Amino acid sequence: MNDTDDSSRDIPHATVDATGEHAFGEAPPSPGAPPMVVLAERKRFVERAQRLHQLAERLPAMADYLRFMAGVVEAQHRVAMQSRPSMIDSAEVAIQHGVPPLAVDGLWRDLSWNEDLDALIGELDARIGEPQRSWFEGLKSRPLAARRELVTAIFEGRALDAESMAMAPLVGAALQVAWTRQARMLPRPPGRPGETMRRFCPCCGSPAVASVIQIGMARSKVRYLHCGLCATEWYAERARCVECGDSKTLGYCGLEDDSGERVLPVNAETCDRCHSYLKVVQREWEAGADPVADDLASLALDMMIADRDLARRAFNPLLVLGEPAPG
Numbered sequence: 567m568n569d570t571d572d573s574s575r576d577i578p579h580a581t582v583d584a585t586g587e588h589a590f591g592e593a594p595p596s597p598g599a600p601p602m603v604v605l606a607e608r609k610r611f612v613e614r615a616q617r618l619h620q621l622a623e624r625l626p627a628m629a630d631y632l633r634f635m636a637g638v639v640e641a642q643h644r645v646a647m648q649s650r651p652s653m654i655d656s657a658e659v660a661i662q663h664g665v666p667p668l669a670v671d672g673l674w675r676d677l678s679w680n681e682d683l684d685a686l687i688g689e690l691d692a693r694i695g696e697p698q699r700s701w702f703e704g705l706k707s708r709p710l711a712a713r714r715e716l717v718t719a720i721f722e723g724r725a726l727d728a729e730s731m732a733m734a735p736l737v738g739a740a741l742q743v744a745w746t747r748q749a750r751m752l753p754r755p756p757g758r759p760g761e762t763m764r765r766f767c768p769c770c771g772s773p774a775v776a777s778v779i780q781i782g783m784a785r786s787k788v789r790y791l792h793c794g795l796c797a798t799e800w801y802a803e804r805a806r807c808v809e810c811g812d813s814k815t816l817g818y819c820g821l822e823d824d825s826g827e828r829v830l831p832v833n834a835e836t837c838d839r840c841h842s843y844l845k846v847v848q849r850e851w852e853a854g855a856d857p858v859a860d861d862l863a864s865l866a867l868d869m870m871i872a873d874r875d876l877a878r879r880a881f882n883p884l885l886v887l888g889e890p891a892p893g
């Protein structure tokens with residue numbers, strides 16, 4: 567399927583510092599304009615779990631996987647409610663200086679992900695079946711240093727051995743919990759990223775997992791990029807490559823069933839200039855669509871695109887793609 571996207575709303579652009587020193591700029595306020603940055607919503611994990619159950623019903627071939635991930639996300643919701651020390655003491659200063667207040671580089675050692683991982687393991691222990699037991703027990707007893715090694719590999723997108731690949735989604739789930747909890751505590755959203763940083767989350771600095779065409783009063787038909795790590799959303803112009811900014815060589819493709827019907831509210835926005843793609847999740851087509859859940863459910867789209875030599879730029883902590891590295 568190929569169709570074109572349209573820029574249906576005129577949004578004031580964030581000011582870009584000509585010196586390039588301040589990568590994250592404040593958008594000029596404009597009455598009635600959609601918010602430039604929206605912090606993680608409270609019900610994010612609950613709604614994502616519901617979405618995964620819905621997708622499991624629709625996609626029988628992926629049902630076991632999607633139901634397992636729904637269980638992980640339900641556990642995330644419970645663990646995210648547990649209180650942890652706040653790491654946002656200097657957030658206001660960071661926001662004022664246009665620096666992501668929860669930058670992964672600076673915080674990854676100190677954030678509560680290891681405690682959250684143990685809590686997730688406790689939540690899931692009873693529902694882990696025999697096929698998953700071996701890696702699950704391996705993760706349980708994995709010392710902190712080895713867990714940290716896995717965390718850096720996930721953030722850097724390094725190839726993993728088969729056992730680490732099996733563990734990675736649960737470790738990624740713990741990272742999501744730790745960052746999302748802190749993002750919810752921020753005193754206010756940071757400004758929208760400046761031009762050169764447009765694809766990076768203004769809260770944590772991670773690349774987006776996908777873009778979302780939003781619904782609802784203030785945000786109807788507006789495109790946002792969604793952070794797979796801390797669930798922040800920030801404004802992005804429609805029909806413009808998130809990676810290189812080009813508008814002329816974009817294409818859109820999605821999954822269809824045998825009768826030519828759309829399978830999921832997801833298109834890949836492909837760019838022939840920088841040879842990359844990012845998925846666009848259309849909440850206009852299905853209000854319950856979720857950028858992380860629908861990314862997992864649309865793996866067939868990544869496979870369809872794989873032979874076109876386009877790089878996947880998305881960061882989804884619940885997903886590890888590729889062949890296991892020898893190890």
Ligand SMILES: [Zn+2]
Nearest residue numbers: 767770793796
């Ligand atoms: Zn983020």
Ligand SMILES: [Zn+2]
Nearest residue numbers: 807810837840
């Ligand atoms: Zn591009």
